[in-house]
Amino acid sequence: KQEVTQIPAALSVPEGENLVLNCSFTDSAIYNLQWFRQDPGKGLTSLLLIQSSQREQTSGRLNASLDKSSGRSTLYIAASQPGDSATYLCAITDSWGKLQFGAGTQVVVTP
Amino acid sequence: NAGVTQTPKFQVLKTGQSMTLQCAQDMNHEYMSWYRQDPGMGLRLIHYSVGAGITDQGEVPNGYNVSRSTTEDFPLRLLSAAPSQTSVYFCASRSGLAGAYEQYFGPGTRLTVT
Numbered sequence: 001k002q003e004v005t006q007i008p009a010a011l012s013v014p015e016g017e018n019l020v021l022n023c024s025f026t027d028s029a030i031y032n033l034q035w036f037r038q039d040p041g042k043g044l045t046s047l048l049l050i051q052s053s054q055r056e057q058t059s060g061r062l063n064a065s066l067d068k069s070s071g072r073s074t075l076y077i078a079a080s081q082p083g084d085s086a087t088y089l090c091a092i093t094d095s096w097g098k099l100q101f102g103a104g105t106q107v108v109v110t111p
Numbered sequence: 112n113a114g115v116t117q118t119p120k121f122q123v124l125k126t127g128q129s130m131t132l133q134c135a136q137d138m139n140h141e142y143m144s145w146y147r148q149d150p151g152m153g154l155r156l157i158h159y160s161v162g163a164g165i166t167d168q169g170e171v172p173n174g175y176n177v178s179r180s181t182t183e184d185f186p187l188r189l190l191s192a193a194p195s196q197t198s199v200y201f202c203a204s205r206s207g208l209a210g211a212y213e214q215y216f217g218p219g220t221r222l223t224v225t
Contacts, residue, residue, distance in 0.1 A: 004153070034214065043115075043201060044154075044216040089153065091214075097142070097161075098169065099203075099214060101153035 002027045004092055006102035014110050019077035021105050023090035028068045031093040035064055035075050038087045038104070047088075048075070080109045113137050115217035117202050123223045124192040132187040132220050134202030140215075142205045143185040147171065147198040148219075154201065160185055192224045 003026045013019060023033070032051045036044040048057045048064040050073065056065045061078040077084055089104045118133045136143065144159035156169030160179040174196060176188040185204075189196060202217040 009151075036216075041221075043218040044203075046213050046215070049213050091154075098156055098159070099144075099146075099154075101146075101155075103151055103153040 002030075002092060002094055002100045004090065004100050004102040006088075006090060006105050008105060009103065010106040010108075012108040012110060013080055015080060015082060017080055019075075019080050019084065019107060019109075021075040021077075021088050021090075021107070023073040023075070023102055025071045025073075025092050025100075027094070028071055029095050030068065031095065031097070033064075033066055033073050034091045034093065034099070035062075035073075036089040036091065038089060040087075044089065080107075082109050082111050085109050115202055115204055115215050117200075117217035117220050119220060120218065121221050123225065124189070125225055126192060126194060128192050130189050130192070132189075132200055132202075132222075134185045134187065134217060135183050136185075136202075136204040136215070137183065138204065138206065138215070139182060140204035140206050141182070142207065143179070144169070144203050144214075145175070145177065145185070145187045146201045146203065147196075148201060149198050157187065157200075189222075194224045196222065197224045198222060 005024045034049045035047045050057045050066045063076045087104045087106045091099045091101045115136045145157040146154040148154045158177040160166045200220045203214045205212045205214045
């Protein structure tokens, strides 16, 4: 059974520092990996989608890498801002098309 | 496009009551699904549908029913509410069946069962 783990569970950084969020998974048979952002009391917003054949995806200050062989993905957020404070979730789409989520990393960026 | 919409936003039920959580999408997506989110456990799949008339169970289906009579709507029914069903419920949709496409989520329904 696929297990998706996000460490750390919480992270606090001063404004301007780069953020590094980790996601690991146990089964490399995946369709893709998706990173989401969730603000308190809100739904999930998709940030980046990496197909299984890709190594990374970039959007603005966000960069996500994927290493299927080691079962890892990393989300980098450059030059963090207080508006980046949120919970970040990674999710694997498995070979059946179902999403399996990690528990998330709660990020606080202090001014 | 409104995207994925859910109603109600908040609901309080007594144990044993039944209710239906509504979900609709206007993107003509074939694949729709329901998740529940509990603290420290991430999101878990309850039921999903690959098209009108076709539904299947996810990881935690007990106590819930679904149907898909149209492409747009995918309601989730709680048959007899229990305190263990207190959670935040999210509906999601995507255009492809094979999993290669981005998932879009609704804003969620926060349910409390007393």
